[in-house]
Amino acid sequence: MAPRPPAPAAPVVLSVGGSVLFTGTDDARYFGALADTLKRVGERVPLVVTTGGGRTAREYIRLGRDLGLTEVELDEVGIDVTRLHARLLAARIGPPCPSRPPETVAEAARELRQASPVVLGGTEPGHTTDAVAALIAVRVRASRLVNATDVDGVYEADPRSNPKARRLDAMSWDGFRALVEATAPTGAGQNFLFDRVGAAVLARAKLPLYIVHGRDLSNLEAALDGRPFRGSRIGG
Numbered sequence: 001m002a003p004r005p006p007a008p009a010a011p012v013v014l015s016v017g018g019s020v021l022f023t024g025t026d027d028a029r030y031f032g033a034l035a036d037t038l039k040r041v042g043e044r045v046p047l048v049v050t051t052g053g054g055r056t057a058r059e060y061i062r063l064g065r066d067l068g069l070t071e072v073e074l075d076e077v078g079i080d081v082t083r084l085h086a087r088l089l090a091a092r093i094g095p096p097c098p099s100r101p102p103e104t105v106a107e108a109a110r111e112l113r114q115a116s117p118v119v120l121g122g123t124e125p126g127h128t129t130d131a132v133a134a135l136i137a138v139r140v141r142a143s144r145l146v147n148a149t150d151v152d153g154v155y156e157a158d159p160r161s162n163p164k165a166r167r168l169d170a171m172s173w174d175g176f177r178a179l180v181e182a183t184a185p186t187g188a189g190q191n192f193l194f195d196r197v198g199a200a201v202l203a204r205a206k207l208p209l210y211i212v213h214g215r216d217l218s219n220l221e222a223a224l225d226g227r228p229f230r231g232s233r234i235g236g
């Protein structure tokens with residue numbers, strides 16, 4: 001009997017916060033190095049990446065709110081900014097990464113059959129790109145979702161106001177969701193660590209979430225590969 005071909009690697013999903021992508025410091029170098037990392041990882045496993053809107057989205061949302069736009073219209077403004085970041089990152093990665101960001105979860109899953117990495121921004125009003133990443137992760141049966149943000153994990157208290165606060169390296173989904181519910185604000189342009197819709201979607205599917213600092217690229221690559229990394233593991 002012919003040997004069975006090795007099983008294809010399970011996809012991996014990454015949500016990169018806008019607060020990591022566009023800080024005002026060294027952004028072009030970071031975008032380039034991130035693109036090189038994602039191209040490399042995307043050759044090893046099927047990879048989907050969502051990009052947040054960060055402070056650019058928040059500035060436009062503030063302007064729109066002063067103009068009297070509805071929360072749904074403000075979400076749509078935010079989505080446009082996340083897609084701008086997706087387009088920049090996709091263009092820097094180059095082929096086979098699709099240059100036009102997919103606009104739905106289904107479209108992203110379809111693109112992943114032909115190309116890796118696939119980069120996209122938001123999809124519809126009412127959640128953030130973390131939730132988009134979570135929906136895609138479940139949809140494509142990903143092995144994990146990595147959230148690259150501007151802190152290196154979940155802390156027992158805010159490390160900026162309490163430097164003695166300890167990082168929680170492992171947490172249950174119940175513990176993490178309670179924390180998200182207790183601290184998450186609502187409204188366009190607002191978020192805490194990870195979107196509550198995304199947390200609910202991942203918890204229901206028992207899909208692990210890793211939280212890492214997005215600017216430490218060798219550590220981010222380790223988390224994407226499933227090697228030991230510095231950060232927090234939720235549910236796995």
Ligand code: UTP
Pocket residue numbers: 016017018019051052053054055057074075076077078079082121122123124125126127128129130132187188189190191192
């Ligand atoms: P982000 O995903 O950037 O959310 O979307 P965020 O909470 O500001 O995260 P960081 O700071 O980048 O990490 C920006 C805004 O765009 C709208 C929401 O208003 C969100 O707050 N949005 C985004 C949607 O309505 N739907 C989406 O699918 C994505």
